[in-house]
Amino acid sequence: MLDEDWQEVAKLIHHSTNSWYLANGKNIIFKGPESDTLLFCEVYEDLDRGCCLIAECKETGKIAGSCFYHPRKTHVSLGIMNVSPDFFGQGIAGSLLKRIIGIAEDQSLPVRLVSSAQNLDSFSLYSRQGFAPTQAFQDMYLEVPKEGLDIELFSELRVANAHMEDVEDMAELEKNLCGIERKKDFQYFIENKKGIWKTVLCRNDQGQLLGFLSSVDHQACRMIGPGVAEDEKVAVSMLADQLENFRGKTPVFLLPVTAKLAVQSAYSWGARNCEIHFSQCNGDYQPPKGVVMPTFMPETS
Numbered sequence: 101m102l103d104e105d106w107q108e109v110a111k112l113i114h115h116s117t118n119s120w121y122l123a124n125g126k127n128i129i130f131k132g133p134e135s136d137t138l139l140f141c142e143v144y145e146d147l148d149r150g151c152c153l154i155a156e157c158k159e160t161g162k163i164a165g166s167c168f169y170h171p172r173k174t175h176v177s178l179g180i181m182n183v184s185p186d187f188f189g190q191g192i193a194g195s196l197l198k199r200i201i202g203i204a205e206d207q208s209l210p211v212r213l214v215s216s217a218q219n220l221d222s223f224s225l226y227s228r229q230g231f232a233p234t235q236a237f238q239d240m241y242l243e244v245p246k247e248g249l250d251i252e253l254f255s256e257l258r259v260a261n262a263h264m265e266d267v268e269d270m271a272e273l274e275k276n277l278c279g280i281e282r283k284k285d286f287q288y289f290i291e292n293k294k295g296i297w298k299t300v301l302c303r304n305d306q307g308q309l310l311g312f313l314s315s316v317d318h319q320a321c322r323m324i325g326p327g328v329a330e331d332e333k334v335a336v337s338m339l340a341d342q343l344e345n346f347r348g349k350t351p352v353f354l355l356p357v358t359a360k361l362a363v364q365s366a367y368s369w370g371a372r373n374c375e376i377h378f379s380q381c382n383g384d385y386q387p388p389k390g391v392v393m394p395t396f397m398p399e400t401s
């Protein structure tokens with residue numbers, strides 16, 4: 101993708117995603133104008149310049165498919181994948197995926213991604229090329245009242261805003277819990293040049309980092325994540341803190357289906373399920389310890 105392709109790719113992300121959901125009897129994902137999805141190009145190019153492949157129709161010059169990817173020290177993450185509905189089922193997504201797997205293989209790295217369990221087209225796309233689900237997550241949304249949720253927190257845990265000097269600890273914690281490293285993502289969130297990110301963390305009385313959780317608040321994507329936590333109490337405390345930031349709004353967050361305390365807490369605050377996602381990997385994978393909360397901005401698993 102070149103800079104001059106951004107508008108067309110943003111339009112493709114908007115149209116392809118909404119068309120798929122409509123055709124499959126579900127609610128559209130992007131409710132605002134096509135310009136909203138420019139956010140993907142902006143954030144992904146800020147993070148990983150030049151890491152988006154497009155498939156162009158030789159006859160018309162039209163962009164038929166696009167896929168972003170995020171190379172990191174420990175893995176390559178697959179970003180948002182879209183094919184234009186006029187080109188569905190012609191092997192375009194499969195070709196883009198093959199290229200990105202090749203890029204990862206050249207560096208002996210696994211590819212990681214998050215994909216919908218309700219979208220058999222994307223599940224099959226990844227399964228055919230050797231990916232297997234590693235964890236299941238429930239996507240939950242919560243309409244946060246204007247006056248806030250008034251959640252009672254665990255008194256022994258303190259949640260505070262993250263600062264640049266916390267990044268090393270955050271990267272180390274994620275390496276320990278999940279075996280992946282992506283310091284530059286955390287630096288990007290905390291630097292927050294766009295004014296849409298917020299990152300909180302939780303330390304114990306000895307100052308040891310127990311978890312962190314970011315969020316993005318933009319009309320194209322209102323999500324809480326990515327984050328990791330040593331245990332569910334820490335995850336619940338950080339989630340409650342993040343939700344206060346979304347008063348009068350409806351953020352989405354992903355919780356491991358096995359995180360019973362976190363899931364039940366979210367239900368008790370009024371959250372509802374909207375989808376199920378799988379994290380997937382095609383190579384070396386360390387089963388995570390603690391609680392993992394992925395997001396789609398940027399896609400993480």
Ligand SMILES: CC(C)(COP(=O)(O)OP(=O)(O)OC[C@H]1O[C@@H](n2cnc3c(N)ncnc32)[C@H](O)[C@@H]1OP(=O)(O)O)[C@@H](O)C(=O)NCCC(=O)NCCS
Binds near residue numbers: 184192193216221
């Ligand atoms: C999901 C999506 C990207 C697929 O794009 P596509 O170009 O139509 O996919 P492809 O034609 O490359 O097909 C992918 C593979 O799935 C296979 N496949 C599709 N349905 C299948 C099924 N029910 N069982 C088994 N395999 C199936 C195809 O045969 C193909 O494998 P092959 O190339 O080895 O034959 C496209 O539907 C899309 O953009 N959807 C909207 C956005 C979206 O959902 N993105 C994914 C987010 S994770």
